[in-house]
Amino acid sequence: MSCTTPKAGDHRYWAIEANNRAWELVESASLPPELKRDLIAIAWSAYWHWEEHLQSLAAPQRAAAPNRLRALHLLCCAVARHDLPLRTGATTLRSGATAVPSLGELAESAAAEQARLMTVAPAALTRLDLAMTSLCAVLSGDEGADGFKDQLAGLDGDERTLVQTLLDRCGARR
Numbered sequence: 001m002s003c004t005t006p007k008a009g010d011h012r013y014w015a016i017e018a019n020n021r022a023w024e025l026v027e028s029a030s031l032p033p034e035l036k037r038d039l040i041a042i043a044w045s046a047y048w049h050w051e052e053h054l055q056s057l058a059a060p061q062r063a064a065a066p067n068r069l070r071a072l073h074l075l076c077c078a079v080a081r082h083d084l085p086l087r088t089g090a091t092t093l094r095s096g097a098t099a100v101p102s103l104g105e106l107a108e109s110a111a112a113e114q115a116r117l118m119t120v121a122p123a124a125l126t127r128l129d130l131a132m133t134s135l136c137a138v139l140s141g142d143e144g145a146d147g148f149k150d151q152l153a154g155l156d157g158d159e160r161t162l163v164q165t166l167l168d169r170c171g172a173r174r
Contacts (some may be wrong), residue, residue, distance in 0.1 A: 001165050005111045010051045011048065011050070011052035011053035011056070011147075012048040012049075012053040013065070013070070014045070014053075015046055015049035015050040015053055015071075018043070018045040018048075018049060019046040019070075019071070020040060020041050021042050022042040022043040022046055022074055022078060023074065025038070025078075025081075026039065026043075026074070026077045026078055026081050026166065026167060026169065026170065027162075027169065028042055028120035028169075029169075031081060031114070034083045036070045037082075038082065039078050039081060039082060040063075040078055040079065040082050040088075040100060042078075043071075043075050043077075043078035043079075044075065044078075044100065046071055046074060047068075047071040047072070047074070047075055048069060048095075050067040050070075050071045051068065051071075053067070054067060054068065055106075056089075063097070063120050064120060064121035064124050065124070066117060066121075066124045066125060066129060066160075067122075069110060069113045069114055069117060069125075069133070070129070070132075071131060072106055072109050072110040072111060072113060072136070073129075073132040073133070073136060074105055075106050076102075076103060076106045076110060076135070076136035076139055076140070077136075077139070077166055077170050078165060079100060079101075079102070079103045079106060080103055080139040080170035080171060081169060085113050088147065091141035101138075103139060103140045103141075104140045104141065105134065105157060106140070107133075107136040107137045107139065107142065108140075109134075110133045110136045110137075111133055111136075111137065114129065114130070114133045125153055126156050127151065127159070128155060128159050128163070129151055131148070131151040131155055131159070132163065134148040134151050135148065135163055135166060135167060138167065138171065139167075139171050153154055158172050
């Protein structure tokens with residue numbers, strides 16, 4: 001008989017669980033202050049578990065996986081929903097620092113990761129990925145976020161509704 005309970009090191013499982021819970025919170029109509037704090041921790045946990053999972057993959061799979069980009073999208077939305085400052089100083093995602101990077105830094109990291117994927121695995125990116133990276137730029141205060149409206153218009157109805165809801169929920173105070 002096989003056991004279906006995930007092991008502590010099953011990073012893909014925990015990444016999915018944290019990812020789904022964080023997106024539920026980001027998309028919720030109202031978010032009480034105590035859940036805003038949890039949102040950051042859960043989104044960061046999803047990012048960390050995706051990073052750990054990616055390390056278990058062979059180099060070609062790891063290079064082509066869009067998980068890091070999508071986790072950055074989640075972190076951008078979580079930070080925007082939490083009302084953290086746009087810029088908090090020089091913090092890098094891979095430094096092992098415990099501080100949450102600023103929204104601007106997350107948006108820049110998402111743009112850099114998208115550019116990397118466009119070079120090594122363009123087929124791994126969806127129209128929604130491109131629109132979400134632009135949404136991160138918009139949320140970070142980059143008023144000239146290139147192509148956001150065009151990318152939004154190129155999405156199907158459900159995807160467009162999702163991105164517009166995220167903009168409304170996460171960007172209303174910007």
